[in-house]
Amino acid sequence: MGREPKGVRQERAARAAPPDRAPSLPSAMKALRKVRPEAGAELAEVPVPTPGPGEVLVEVEAASICGTDLHIYNWDPWAAGRIHGLPMTFGHEVAGRVAAVGPEVHHLGPGRFVSAEGHLFCGFCPPCRSGRAHICENLRILGVDLDGGFAEYLLIPERNAWEVDRRIPPEVASIHDPFGNAVHTAFSGEGASEIVGATVVVLGCGPIGLFAVGVARAAGARQVIAVEPNEFRQGLAKQMGADSVIDPTKEDPVATVSAATEGHGAEVVLEMSGVPSVIDQGTRMLAPGGRMSLLGLPPGPVSLDLTGAVPDMAADHHPACHRHGRRRPGDHPSLPAGALRRGLRGDDIRKIGKGDPASVTVERRTARWHEPAWTT
Ligand SMILES: NC(=O)c1ccc[n+]([C@@H]2O[C@H](COP(=O)([O-])OP(=O)(O)OC[C@H]3O[C@@H](n4cnc5c(N)ncnc54)[C@H](O)[C@@H]3O)[C@@H](O)[C@H]2O)c1
Numbered sequence: 001m002g003r004e005p006k007g008v009r010q011e012r013a014a015r016a017a018p019p020d021r022a023p024s025l026p027s028a029m030k031a032l033r034k035v036r037p038e039a040g041a042e043l044a045e046v047p048v049p050t051p052g053p054g055e056v057l058v059e060v061e062a063a064s065i066c067g068t069d070l071h072i073y074n075w076d077p078w079a080a081g082r083i084h085g086l087p088m089t090f091g092h093e094v095a096g097r098v099a100a101v102g103p104e105v106h107h108l109g110p111g112r113f114v115s116a117e118g119h120l121f122c123g124f125c126p127p128c129r130s131g132r133a134h135i136c137e138n139l140r141i142l143g144v145d146l147d148g149g150f151a152e153y154l155l156i157p158e159r160n161a162w163e164v165d166r167r168i169p170p171e172v173a174s175i176h177d178p179f180g181n182a183v184h185t186a187f188s189g190e191g192a193s194e195i196v197g198a199t200v201v202v203l204g205c206g207p208i209g210l211f212a213v214g215v216a217r218a219a220g221a222r223q224v225i226a227v228e229p230n231e232f233r234q235g236l237a238k239q240m241g242a243d244s245v246i247d248p249t250k251e252d253p254v255a256t257v258s259a260a261t262e263g264h265g266a267e268v269v270l271e272m273s274g275v276p277s278v279i280d281q282g283t284r285m286l287a288p289g290g291r292m293s294l295l296g297l298p299p300g301p302v303s304l305d306l307t308g309a310v311p312d313m314a315a316d317h318h319p320a321c322h323r324h325g326r327r328r329p330g331d332h333p334s335l336p337a338g339a340l341r342r343g344l345r346g347d348d349i350r351k352i353g354k355g356d357p358a359s360v361t362v363e364r365r366t367a368r369w370h371e372p373a374w375t376t
């Protein structure tokens with residue numbers, strides 16, 4: 001008799017086994033917990049969770065620290081208003097190996113190397129049912145709404161565990177989340193093809209802007225112009241492949257971009273600073289028909305000078321609004337992996353170390369606005 005296909009065998013094995021907890025698994029683990037509604041965190045001993053149906057237990061090899069984790073650690077107004085249910089383990093940017101699987105896990109088994117996708121969607125609400133699970137009405141965020149990955153083990157649904165090539169170091173695999181922010185913001189609008197041959201301006205070179213510089217470079221931009229006041233980050237932007245770096249404290253970014261494009265403006269502007277005045281500057285750098293995508297989260301209302309831009313924006317189409325983050329949670333870590341294959345090096349990513357794509361896309365002429373759908 002021939003052997004059953006591997007997938008069938010794995011499925012059988014998973015179904016037959018009770019929650020697959022290898023005998024070597026400890027019963028307790030260390031976890032960095034938020035215990036009280038005040039600044040700080042506690043390293044506590046907690047039980048190692050047992051995977052339920054469709055869940056995998058990941059032995060954490062690397063976890064990176066996101067700005068969200070700092071909000072939680074500092075217990076600022078955002079954290080105080082957003083987080084309910086202490087104590088909880090925080091951290092959502094995690095990679096590691098599958099240590100055990102629950103029943104009904106069909107694709108992963110112990111030993112597989114995965115990166116956690118921190119957005120848990122319900123699968124049943126209208127957005128989920130219409131293929132837009134990234135804006136699930138019942139979205140739960142790992143390390144915010146449920147126990148996260150600053151621990152020795154992390155429990156996540158199998159569908160949130162993205163298998164990663166073992167050649168990618170854990171500390172690089174753990175930052176697929178912010179890397180995904182950069183990839184999806186850069187490829188929003190018409191997608192990667194818009195980047196090819198374009199002048200791309202990245203406003204703000206924090207970790208995500210720095211990723212975006214590398215993504216635009218790898219995707220074939222004609223020139224990548226980075227704008228960043230911090231000297232250290234200016235240097236990193238150059239290392240990531242920026243053709244020129246503008247210091248906004250020394251020169252006017254709008255005039256410099258205009259000069260660098262012979263007065264045409266940039267076809268693509270990626271706003272990654274969250275600074276209100278910079279968002280306004282971005283709209284004034286755009287070439288007619290260009291696209292600006294906003295990832296940065298402004299601290300308050302933003303005022304935009306659209307005189308001159310409005311005729312372009314309203315010309316042929318009715319403005320449309322819709323919210324979006326990642327197109328599908330499924331796209332998210334696979335696209336970063338693709339960009340890695342196409343020329344971004346792990347070393348480049350490691351230089352940066354470090355949120356989620358919810359982007360606002362302002363596209364002149366077609367005037368499409370995409371509002372942030374989530375933040376972590
Ligand atoms: N929409 C979402 O879901 C989502 C998810 C993750 C992060 N974010 C936001 O994306 C942004 C980028 O994230 P990050 O982690 O890289 O943040 P970051 O704060 O590290 O980076 C912002 C950068 O902007 C630079 N900056 C300040 N003033 C500037 C100016 N005048 N011109 C150009 N640059 C200027 C800063 O020096 C800094 O390097 C943040 O605003 C963050 O809150 C949004």
Ligand SMILES: [Zn+2]
Nearest residue numbers: 122125128136
């Ligand atoms: Zn849903």
Ligand SMILES: [Zn+2]
Nearest residue numbers: 066068355376
């Ligand atoms: Zn994050």
